[in-house]
Amino acid sequence: MSGAGITPFLEGSRRWMRIRNEYAREALAELLGTGIVTLFAVAGGIQHFANPSDDSMQPIFGSLFGLMAAILIVGGSSGGHVNPAVTLGLCIAGNCSWIKLPLFWVAQILGAYIGAGLALANYAWMPLKVGVSMNVFFPAAVVAPVPGTPIGSGFLDQIIGTSILVMLIIACCDKRNMQVPKALIGFFICLTICGLAMCFGINAGAVLNPARDFGARLMGLSVGFRSNQIMTVNGTHWWLVGFFGPLIGGALGSVLYVTLIGAHLNDEDEDS
C-alpha cells in the first residue's frame, strides 16, 4: 500500500496480456463491476431474510457499500457505470459514446447474472438446512413490491429514484459544478442510493438498476424457478418495472440535469 502501485506482476501483465481495445477493456470492467454489485445485493437480501432481527438498514448499507467498492475497483477502466440506466443517462448527456451502450448493457446483464449465481452458491446450503424453500428467500433480492402496490406506483417510484441518481452522477462529473474528486464519486453514489432505498423502498424495492434486477431474475430462472415465481407477482409482470422504470428515469434525469442546472453553470473564469 505504501507508494508504488506500479508493480512487477502488474507491469508484466501489462506487457503480456494488456487489452488495448477500449471497448473490450471497458466491457470487461462493467461485467466485473456489475457482478460485484449484484453479488452484494443478492447476498445482502438473503442474509437479511435469514435474520429477521437485522436492522432494516443493514441490507441497504451492505449492498451499497459493495457498490462503492465496485466503482472504486473498475471505475478507472470504464467509469464504473455498473447500471444500464446510468449508461443511458450518460450517453444522453454526452459523457459516454452511444456505441458503447449496447456493449455495456450486455456486459452488465451478464455480470449481474454471474454475480447472482455466486451469491446463490454462497448460500446454497441454507434452504436445505433451514427448511425454507428458495421460493421464499430469493425473490427478496429482486424488485419486490409491498403487497397491494399498483404497478403504476412501481414505475413512478423507479423513475423518481433513478432520475435523481443520474442527476447526481452527471452533476458529480460536471466540471462546472461542485468539483467532486474521482475518488469520492462512488461514495456519494452509494449514500444517494442508500437515501433512495430508505425513502423509496416500498413500492418496488429500490433496485434502480435493470441489469442487477434482470440478471438476478435470469439466474433465478436458470436455477429452477418458474417464471410465475420470479418474473411476475400475482400475474403482474413486475420485471417490467425493474427493467424499464430505471431506463426511463435515467433518461429523464439526464435531461433534467442538463436543462435545469448544467446548461446554466458558469465556467470557472466567469465565476462571479
Add this chain to the structure above:
Amino acid sequence: MSGAGITPFLEGSRRWMRIRNEYAREALAELLGTGIVTLFAVAGGIQHFANPSDDSMQPIFGSLFGLMAAILIVGGSSGGHVNPAVTLGLCIAGNCSWIKLPLFWVAQILGAYIGAGLALANYAWMPLKVGVSMNVFFPAAVVAPVPGTPIGSGFLDQIIGTSILVMLIIACCDKRNMQVPKALIGFFICLTICGLAMCFGINAGAVLNPARDFGARLMGLSVGFRSNQIMTVNGTHWWLVGFFGPLIGGALGSVLYVTLIGAHLNDEDEDS
C-alpha cells in the same frame, strides 16, 4: 463518468437555452434542490410510518442523504442553500446578497410544495390499500412534537438546531477556517443534521427548514387536509415553530459564528 463532463448535449444546451440571468438561474436551482430535499423527507416519513419495525435512524439518514445529493446537484449554481434559514444566515454573514433572499425563499417554498406533492403521488395508493387515512401518515412528515411538548420548547429546539447548522455552514465556507473542499460541504451538512435529528428530534421533529416544513403543509392543505389537521396540534399553531424557529436560529447562528470565531481567525499568512 470517465473524464469529460463537458459534452455535446450539455454544450448544445448551453448555446441554445442558457439562462444568463444570475437570479433566474439560481432561483431555479434552489427550487429544484429544495424540491429534492422535501421529496426525500416526506417520502422517508411515509415509508417509516408504513414500516414500524424500521430503524429509528432510517428516515433520518434516508432524508439527509437526499439533502446531500441535492446540494451536490444544484450547489454549483446557487450554492445549494435549499433552506430559507440558511439563506438568511448567509445573507447576514455576507456570503449571499440580500437581494436574492426573497427570491430564494419563494423558490424554496415552491420547490418544497412540488416535492411534497410528488412524494404523496408516489405513495398515493397506500392509504387506500392499507386502510389508513392520510390524516395519520402525512403529519409524520412535518413538524410533529411528542405529545405534551410546550411550544416554547419547540421554538428553543429549532433555534438551537438551526443555529448550529448555520454556524457549521458558514465555517465550511470560511477560507480562514478548516479549508473544506466544496465537494464535501454537502456531506458534512448531511451528517450534522443527522446528529441534530438524533439528539434534538423530540420537541419538534428536527425539520430545521421553513421551506420544507411550510411547503409540505401547503401541499397537505391542497390535497384536502383541513387546517386543524396539518397546521396546528390540539389548537396550537405548531407551523409557527417550523417557520419562524429556524429563521431565528439561522440569524443567531450567523451572528454567533462571526462574533465568536470568524472575526478572530488568522489569515493564512499570519498563521502562527
Add this chain to the structure above:
Amino acid sequence: MSGAGITPFLEGSRRWMRIRNEYAREALAELLGTGIVTLFAVAGGIQHFANPSDDSMQPIFGSLFGLMAAILIVGGSSGGHVNPAVTLGLCIAGNCSWIKLPLFWVAQILGAYIGAGLALANYAWMPLKVGVSMNVFFPAAVVAPVPGTPIGSGFLDQIIGTSILVMLIIACCDKRNMQVPKALIGFFICLTICGLAMCFGINAGAVLNPARDFGARLMGLSVGFRSNQIMTVNGTHWWLVGFFGPLIGGALGSVLYVTLIGAHLNDEDEDS
C-alpha cells in the same frame, strides 16, 4: 456558500472586535466547541432515554456527528481539541504549548457546563410531562457503568479508549503519516469515537472526555441533583473514572504514538 467566505459583516467584525490575543481567541473557541459537544451528548442521551425503541447506535452517531460539527466550526481557531485529554496528549507530543493547557481545560469544562445546561433547558418539560424524575434520565448522559462493573475496569476502559483516540489525532496531524487534510480530521475522529462507543461502551459509557463528563456533572449539581445521585454510583466515586481515566489515556496514547510510530517515520524525501 458560493465562493467568498470573506464577507462584509465578517470583515467589519474583524476590524472592530477582532481578538488578537491568541490565548483568549483559542480559549473562546474551546469553550464554544466543547459546549456544542456536550450539548449534543447530553441531549442525545436524553432523547435516547425517552425513546427506548431507538436504535442503540442513535445516541452514538448523534452525539459524535455533533462533535464533528464542533471541530469544523472551531478548528480553525484553536485546533478543535474540545477535550482536556486531547489537549494533554497534544501538549506531550508537542503539538500544543503547555501554557495553553490550564486555559483550555478551564474553557472546556466551562463550555461543557453551559452546553449541558442548554440541553437540560431544551428538554426541561419532559420529566414533568412524562412523570419521570430527572434522577432517572440525566445520569444517562454521564459516565454510567453497567451495574456490577468494577471501578478498575472502568478506568482500564477509559484509558484504552482515550489512548487510541489520541494516537489517531496525533497520527492525523503528523505530516509524515497518512497526509490527512484538515477538513477530514473531525470526521475521522467522529468515526473513531463511534467505534470506541460501540465496542467499549459497557464499562463506563465511552465518554472519553473529562470536560464533557465533569461539566455535565457540575450542571447536574447546579440544577438540584445531590452528589450521591450524580457523582457516585452506589457510593463509588465514578466521576473519578470520567475525569482521570481519559487524562491517563490521553498521555499514554501520545507516548505510544511517538515511540511506536511517529519517531520512526521517513520524511517525504527519504520515502523508499
Add this chain to the structure above:
Amino acid sequence: MSGAGITPFLEGSRRWMRIRNEYAREALAELLGTGIVTLFAVAGGIQHFANPSDDSMQPIFGSLFGLMAAILIVGGSSGGHVNPAVTLGLCIAGNCSWIKLPLFWVAQILGAYIGAGLALANYAWMPLKVGVSMNVFFPAAVVAPVPGTPIGSGFLDQIIGTSILVMLIIACCDKRNMQVPKALIGFFICLTICGLAMCFGINAGAVLNPARDFGARLMGLSVGFRSNQIMTVNGTHWWLVGFFGPLIGGALGSVLYVTLIGAHLNDEDEDS
C-alpha cells in the same frame, strides 16, 4: 492539531530512538495496527453479546471504524495491511516485497494475540458478574458459523469476501485507477468490509483476516479454553476456514484485479 505535527518530543524521539531498519519499523507498525483491529473486534463482539437489543450493525460498524483508525495510525509506516491476507495479495501484485511477508505475518498474529487479550481484560469482570461463562461469549468474537453451515460454504464465503477486499485495496493503490488519496484508503476499506459483513456474515462471521481470527483463538487457548471450544465447532476444524480461507481469497483477489482491470488501464498521458 493546529499546524505543526513536527514537534519537540517527536523530534527528540527521532534523534534518540529512531528505528532506521525498515523491516523492524514496519513489523512494529503491523503489530500495533493488528492489535488495535483485534482489540476493537473482540471487544465489539463481547459488547454485542452482552446487549442482545443492540443493532445488528453495531459490532460491524464498531469494529471496522476501529480498523479505519488503525490504518490511519500505522499506515504511514508499514502501509497498514493489518491482515496477512492483504499482505499476501499485495506481495503477489508487487506492492510489497516478499521478504516482508513472513515478518508481517508473525507481527500481525502476535499483535492480534495481544489485542484479544486486552479486550478480554477489559471485560474480564463480566462473566463473573453476569453469571455467563466465557465459553459462551468469547466465541462470538471469532469465526462463528450459523449452525448447520457446511465448511465448504464457509471457505467459499471467506474467499469471496477477501478477494473483493484485496481487489479494492490494490485498486485504491493503483495510480492508474480512481486516484484515491492515502487519507481515504482506510475509510473505503472500512466501508467495504462493513458491506461484506452485512451481506456475507452468516456462513463464517465475515472475519476475513487470518491474524485477527487465529490470534484471538490463541489467546482463547491461553486463558483456559479447551481446543474443542475455541478451535472447532462440533468437531469440525473451523479455524482452518478463518486461517486459509482469507489467504486463498487474498491471492485470488490480487490475480483477478491485475488480470481483469489493472493490466489494461491507460496511463495518465494516454487517457482518451
